[in-house]
Amino acid sequence: QVTLKESGPVLVKPTETLTLTCTVSGFSLSNARMGVSWIRRSPGKALEWLAHIFSNDEKSYSTSLKSRLTISKDTSKSQVVLTMTNMDPVDTATYYCARIRVASGIYYFDYWGQGTLVTVSS
Amino acid sequence: SYELTQPPSVSVSPGQTASITCSGDKLGDKYACWYQQKPGQSPVLVISQDTKRPSGIPERFSGSNSGNTATLTISGTQAIDEADYYCQAWDSSTYVVFGGGTKLTVL
Numbered sequence: 001q002v003t004l005k006e007s008g009p010v011l012v013k014p015t016e017t018l019t020l021t022c023t024v025s026g027f028s029l030s031n032a033r034m035g036v037s038w039i040r041r042s043p044g045k046a047l048e049w050l051a052h053i054f055s056n057d058e059k060s061y062s063t064s065l066k067s068r069l070t071i072s073k074d075t076s077k078s079q080v081v082l083t084m085t086n087m088d089p090v091d092t093a094t095y096y097c098a099r100i101r102v103a104s105g106i107y108y109f110d111y112w113g114q115g116t117l118v119t120v121s122s
Numbered sequence: 123s124y125e126l127t128q129p130p131s132v133s134v135s136p137g138q139t140a141s142i143t144c145s146g147d148k149l150g151d152k153y154a155c156w157y158q159q160k161p162g163q164s165p166v167l168v169i170s171q172d173t174k175r176p177s178g179i180p181e182r183f184s185g186s187n188s189g190n191t192a193t194l195t196i197s198g199t200q201a202i203d204e205a206d207y208y209c210q211a212w213d214s215s216t217y218v219v220f221g222g223g224t225k226l227t228v229l
Contacts, residue, residue, distance in 0.1 A: 049218035107212035112164040
């Protein structure tokens with residue numbers, strides 16, 4: 001059974017750094033055809049992709065947020081960590097991690113975590 | 123950067139067919155997928171690789187993708203299908219792209 005679970009602070013102050021952890025089970029972060037992404041949805045807005053990481057440590061970031069994001073993984077702990085610096089109230093959102101399935105030209109999210117709501121406020 | 127455009131809202135009567143479009147430059151040359159998100163819940167994959175329905179997704183959900191438009195079709199729409207729907211594709215320069223989402227209302 002594949003599961004992903006996000007954890008992290010529910011409240012951060014403006015300018016602080018957010019650190020979120022995604023703990024996965026039911027699959028390995030060393031699987032070549034899978035990866036993990038972070039995605040968020042701000043209130044009243046659409047889903048927004050943030051970053052992904054694959055078994056070979058290949059990483060990619062949203063072009064608009066690249067300067068603020070860092071993604072990493074600890075395969076032995078089955079965890080993927082996302083850090084976002086210089087948090088602002090507009091970053092208030094539910095943050096999801098999701099498993100990626102990839103093949104030639106194919107990329108989709110087949111399992112999602114329950115999401116964690118992060119509020120940015122002083 | 124690559125963009126996907128969806129209508130903000132679609133309304134359908136129970137039992138009728140709902141069609142939600144997703145437009146992007148030469149989208150038919152890429153693979154499109156669709157997610158359903160109900161209030162307070164995580165997104166659920168309903169269509170992958172243009173037309174594939176994951177296990178557990180009802181047969182009334184189908185997808186197509188050609189030219190510049192991908193379409194999610196829900197046949198015999200039920201009240202439980204009321205949700206936000208998002209298309210998504212992969213682009214080599216923008217990486218992961220989501221559409222702006224469509225709110226499906228079943229009247």
